[in-house]
Amino acid sequence: MRLLLRVLAPLFALLLAVVGLGIVVETVTLWVAPAASPLVVPWPSWRAAVEGLTWQSGSVRAVAIVVGVVGLFVLLLGLVARRHDVYLADPVPEVTVTTSPRSLARAVGHDVRSHDDVVSASVVASAKKITVKAATLDPAEEVRASLRERVDETLLRLPLARRPRVAVSVTTTKGVK
Known part of the structure; x- marks a missing residue:
């Protein structure tokens, strides 16, 4: 389990870094040259598609369920992959x-x-x-x-x-x- 966690943690970090970098690039492009926007991500069309959605929409609920399941999986993986130390008798109360x-x-x-x-x-x-x-x-x-x-x-x-x-x-x- 720890090996799987060691592989997944950098992948999640890389994914978040790429998404963050994309947001920064798109934001700077919108500020500097609004006519040239969007640069990579087609956010105006995404915005138009999202404006019609409500919390009762099936796609919103499906995405929420998927995010919840993935989050629960990552949480359980982290709990299972913890160190399983064997405790020895403490020489003094302040030392474990x-x-x-x-x-x-x-x-x-x-x-x-x-x-x-x-x-x-x-x-x-x-x-x-x-x-x-x-x-x-x-x-x-x-x-x-x-x-x-x-x-x-x-x-x-x-x-x-x-x-x-x-x-x-x-x-x-x-x-x-």
Whole structure:
């Protein structure tokens, strides 16, 4: 979502800049040479078309609905694309300490991968939940219990303000001997 927002924001800004520049050019052209106006935008014909419209016109209502839907889409996109920080315990009341979910996943993943029985592992973290998926050559249930303990120990070492739920799944893979 953040990538989409990073693409849309400059496009909207460019669109507004072009519209603003067009308005300035048309205004200056009208002031300097009224006979040469309009330069780019056919605003006299647009003005004549708009003069006959009222708030009850179907086209006015359709444009209002489209603008409202686009505005709502942009608002929702901005709300969804916000940063999802993981809050840590504040050292003093005036200081707020956060980390990224990626950093939390990296810390947990490092401890999970350092386990002797783990062949590979992936960790996804958020402020509410940490999901660990690991592969092992040994029986999965034994490794799952020890990995769960290891993740719990890692979370106890970290000064998290709120402890996330933990889900650990382990699969047994066939190794090459």
